[in-house]
Amino acid sequence: MRYRKLGNTGLTVSEIGFGTIPILSGNVPVLPDYYSPDTETAINIMTHALNLGCNLFDTAIVPEYGDAEIKLGAFAKRVGREKIIISDKSRFFTGNEIYEAVLTSCENLGTYADIYFAHQVDPGNAEATFGPYGAVHALTELKAEGKIRFTGIASHYYDILLRGAKDPRIDVLQGSGNILERGMLDRIERESAFSTKGLLINKVYAAGILPGYFPVETLIEGVLSYPISSALIGLGTITEVDQALTGDFSSEHRPDYREILSVLKKNFSPILCDRCQKCYCVHNTEIHTVFRQFNYYFLGKNYWALRKLDLNIRESAESCNRCTDRSCMKQCPRGLKIPQLMNQIRNLTEAHIRNSII
Ligand code: SF4
Ligand code: SF4
Incomplete structure (x- = not known):
């Protein structure tokens, strides 16, 4: 496993992060396969990833990711809180709401979150999020109070990530991209405002679709070829952990867009x-x-x-x-x-x- 700097936070994260959706119990439509393991099984899967060098675990508040946040908290307690970096989030955009949500998340985790994101920020809620008494304001306050270590914005929209990149209150950004949907990553690569922020990228497998068409090495290397801190991969079994964490991704080969399309054009x-x-x-x-x-x-x-x-x-x-x-x-x-x-x-x-x- 190789590691990268998380922007200016001083943290060093594994270049592959563990996305906890597949270990939730319940049903989150559209998202990758989920396996509903019990807590003990989920802890074993996460421990296996930790043993392979993964130190970043990404989740969301209950019930956004089912009970994944609680399972992650139990895992942190079992292996030692200091061994892992927890990235957590919730879909709240006003200051009051996200302040309460962070306290709830900390209770669910039984510990603090290293990074806490206002999640799914979009053009409709951006003003509430970034404006006076909005989520960013509250996250900054929570950071000052020591309840979280770093602030974050998670969004599927380039313009919102760019706004976060230019906002000195924000430490880490979370966006989405993969070798097919790479337009946002291409723009991020060319925009210097992102260079001081930590950047986590989800949807590397496109909600579990792309491994049916491409080797996971191609998917992961392609995303790691961009200037990101970590590629978040949803993992739900020991086999999936092995596939994602034991490959050699060091060449960081970025497949040509036309090559990708030529594979899909067969279907x-x-x-x-x-x-x-x-x-x-x-x-x-x-x-x-x-x-x-x-x-x-x-x-x-x-x-x-x-x-x-x-x-x-x-x-x-x-x-x-x-x-x-x-x-x-x-x-x-x-x-x-x-x-x-x-x-x-x-x-x-x-x-x-x-x-x-x-
Ligand atoms: S042509 Fe373009 S701008 Fe006009 S309605 Fe269609 S998508 Fe919108
Ligand atoms: S490739 Fe064209 S249609 Fe697609 S997001 Fe970019 S500008 Fe819009």
Whole structure:
């Protein structure tokens, strides 16, 4: 196992971190396979990862990740709190709410969290999060009081991570990316504001999809080729721990985007959107999310993708048909014909929804 600096925190983290979703008991849809192990089994799996050099364990408040936070706390107590770094989070955006959430998380863990993130910060809650008496303010206070060691922002949105990168109150960022959805990582690599922050990256396996198409070495090395602190991998069995933690990732080879697409093209015609998030829709369609759902439909998450697409794809396609602005296409470095694709996805969704009803 190799280690990297976590920004300016002074911490050194294993370049592969343990994501605790698969050890939760319960059901978190969309996310990687979960195995619902009992606490003793979960502790054994995490201990195995620790013995292989993993020192970073990422979780979220109960019930966001089921009972994973409690299992992680039991593991910390068993192996010795000082041996591991705990990264925790919750989806609260006002100061009061996240302050209470951190205290609850500490109770669940039976200890402090090294890093605590305001989780799933998005354009709709960013002002509450970063503004006066918001979550960032409260996390800064909790840090000063010694209840957490470092503050964090977790988001799937580049602009929000960039805002966090420029905010001196934030120590660590958590974003998502993989060898297919690498647009955000490409932008982070080119933006100097990120250089002083710790950066954890999740969705390395794309919710468990990509290992069906690529070796885990390719997936992990590809993400580690970016200037990140640690790649978080959801692990739920000893075998998965061995696969992720015993490989040789030292070449940090980044496969060419076209190579990745050529593998996927054997199964379907993927939309060539790398989720760079450079496009904005005047009608607020989240273009990159719609395109992801299309690709995920063919990659094995068909039920989930269809359900999500069915919520708003008709309105999105109709907006495109009426749209006179169409600036989204000028913003797309890949030259995607976005309105056409929206209509194609609407047709696909309607056909499959019809078939599933029949
Ligand atoms: S063409 Fe469609 S996606 Fe592009 S800006 Fe107009 S409504 Fe939005
Ligand atoms: S549609 Fe184009 S600009 Fe928008 S996220 Fe995808 S690749 Fe980037």
